[in-house]
Amino acid sequence: MAALCGEPRTERRSMYYLQPYLEKIDRVIEQGPYTDTWESLSAYEPPKWYRDGKFGIFIHWGIYSVPAFGNEWYSRNMYIQGSKEYEHHTAVYGKHESFGYKDFIPLFTADRFDAAAWADLFTEAGASYVVPVAEHHDGFMMYRSEISRWNAWEMGPKRDVLGELTKECQKRGLVNGASSHRAEHWFFMGHGRAFDSDIKEPMERGDFYWPAMPEPDHHDIYGKPEPTEEYLNDWLVRTCEIIDRYHPKILYFDWWIQHSSFKPYLRKLAAYYYNRGVQWGEAVVINYKHDAFLFGTAVPDVERGQFADVKPFFWQTDTAIALNSWCYTENNEYRPAADIICDLIDIVSKNGCLLLNVGPKADGTISREDRNVLLEIGRWLKVNGEAVYGSRVWRKYGEGPTKVEEGQFTDGIRKHFTPRDFRFTTANGYLYAAVLACSESGEYVIESLAEQDASKLPKFHGIIRSVEVLESAEPPEWSRDEAGLHIRTKVSGGYPLVFKISVD
Numbered sequence: 001m002a003a004l005c006g007e008p009r010t011e012r013r014s015m016y017y018l019q020p021y022l023e024k025i026d027r028v029i030e031q032g033p034y035t036d037t038w039e040s041l042s043a044y045e046p047p048k049w050y051r052d053g054k055f056g057i058f059i060h061w062g063i064y065s066v067p068a069f070g071n072e073w074y075s076r077n078m079y080i081q082g083s084k085e086y087e088h089h090t091a092v093y094g095k096h097e098s099f100g101y102k103d104f105i106p107l108f109t110a111d112r113f114d115a116a117a118w119a120d121l122f123t124e125a126g127a128s129y130v131v132p133v134a135e136h137h138d139g140f141m142m143y144r145s146e147i148s149r150w151n152a153w154e155m156g157p158k159r160d161v162l163g164e165l166t167k168e169c170q171k172r173g174l175v176n177g178a179s180s181h182r183a184e185h186w187f188f189m190g191h192g193r194a195f196d197s198d199i200k201e202p203m204e205r206g207d208f209y210w211p212a213m214p215e216p217d218h219h220d221i222y223g224k225p226e227p228t229e230e231y232l233n234d235w236l237v238r239t240c241e242i243i244d245r246y247h248p249k250i251l252y253f254d255w256w257i258q259h260s261s262f263k264p265y266l267r268k269l270a271a272y273y274y275n276r277g278v279q280w281g282e283a284v285v286i287n288y289k290h291d292a293f294l295f296g297t298a299v300p301d302v303e304r305g306q307f308a309d310v311k312p313f314f315w316q317t318d319t320a321i322a323l324n325s326w327c328y329t330e331n332n333e334y335r336p337a338a339d340i341i342c343d344l345i346d347i348v349s350k351n352g353c354l355l356l357n358v359g360p361k362a363d364g365t366i367s368r369e370d371r372n373v374l375l376e377i378g379r380w381l382k383v384n385g386e387a388v389y390g391s392r393v394w395r396k397y398g399e400g401p402t403k404v405e406e407g408q409f410t411d412g413i414r415k416h417f418t419p420r421d422f423r424f425t426t427a428n429g430y431l432y433a434a435v436l437a438c439s440e441s442g443e444y445v446i447e448s449l450a451e452q453d454a455s456k457l458p459k460f461h462g463i464i465r466s467v468e469v470l471e472s473a474e475p476p477e478w479s480r481d482e483a484g485l486h487i488r489t490k491v492s493g494g495y496p497l498v499f500k501i502s503v504d
Contacts, residue, residue, distance in 0.1 A: 025240055065360065070325070119172050258291060288300060310397040
């Protein structure tokens with residue numbers, strides 16, 4: 001059986017690696033304290049460091065960064081006849097049987113990748129944790145692996161990208177994470193079987209394109225064809241290898257693990273990971289979407305969106321600086337830093353945290369646009385971070401006329417906040433009120449802090465001792481009456497202002 005690319009087959013090593021690892025997984029689960037049942041996993045609680053950190057960096061970087069066209073789904077879409085990616089690929093690289101997706105690997109040299117420089121930038125941005133994509137839907141592993149040779153240590157950059165980033169992040173006190181999008185690989189390259197391309201049988205486990213099955217309905221949790229036991233075991237072992245080699249404190253999963261076939265493997269994965277965390281003496285986190293995990297056993301994530309109201313549970317938004325793509329493309333549409341800061345404040349006020357994605361170029365450099373946005377966020381957080389880091393929700397998340405649309409994929413809807421839109425947090429014995437748009441006059445009224453008589457309880461009935469503006473050493477003028485807390489300040493600008501309020 002000929003190997004892809006005509007190279008000697010080394011994928012057979014996965015056959016010898018798989019069964020011993022599955023036995024190891026069972027042993028770790030047997031040792032507890034977590035077992036692979038929802039009842040046992042329901043004892044999980046999100047760790048304090050995560051609830052305090054609030055802001056993380058997501059990184060989509062891989063082979064798809066070489067064509068830098070469309071988005072990170074290039075490996076799928078280039079095999080769909082008639083798609084813009086198919087037409088682009090044919091025009092630029094030639095026929096698919098002569099130049100397939102695998103042929104981008106030698107071009108992915110990452111010759112300017114500097115893990116230390118990346119970690120410095122993320123530190124300057126004010127991030128608390130970093131989550132690189134370890135394996136995307138395309139099946140190329142951005143780390144050193146014993147399971148398959150299709151990884152960045154043996155091909156392309158010939159570097160342990162995840163390992164280098166983990167090391168540099170830890171040096172700077174950034175919590176290290178990893179993201180697996182492997183579940184979708186089951187069908188991701190399947191369209192290439194429909195015409196004369198390089199995605200052809202025979203294939204076996206460990207091959208780059210394996211198994212390239214027909215694509216099911218994305219949202220059907222019972223969709224057919226469903227992954228085989230062989231594929232699901234391979235998925236489980238790949239994920240546990242990441243856990244054991246890199247000790248990520250956050251493990252992020254993309255969609256499609258919600259498929260019914262994954263459920264027993266998700267329970268086993270969670271029990272293994274949480275038990276590993278106990279062995280390390282580290283509190284760890286799983287992020288998931290679409291109710292893949294039973295509620296209360298991990299932390300739910302809203303992709304490119306947020307909730308409209310405060311939640312009693314901790315949650316996360318993952319979104320990107322670029323609106324059109326998670327990876328770098330030559331036509332990325334970048335969001336302004338001010339809009340992302342407003343989202344961060346809104347999310348934190350509702351008991352959430354923000355995982356913000358950057359998409360480096362194929363050579364390992366981060367675009368000027370991404371860098372500028374990150375640095376602007378960092379400058380704002382250096383001044384106003386005490387209202388974010390370690391904060392908790394107040395009795396209400398905010399006030400104002402502007403409504404935030406709830407649900408995923410809503411980050412492209414521009415929010416036109418006004419000087420009447422406030423978001424509240426508490427930390428360090430203070431109440432913080434962030435106004436999401438500055439007024440031209442410098443005058444603000446916070447209605448939620450109006451003077452109330454006893455008959456208005458349980459509205460806020462405390463005593464306000466002082467008001468500060470975190471942007472300025474000059475105290476603002478303020479007063480309070482039945483209409484609200486009135487504040488007048490000379491500070492203005494294009495970013496949210498935060499008022500630090502001492503209450504008794």
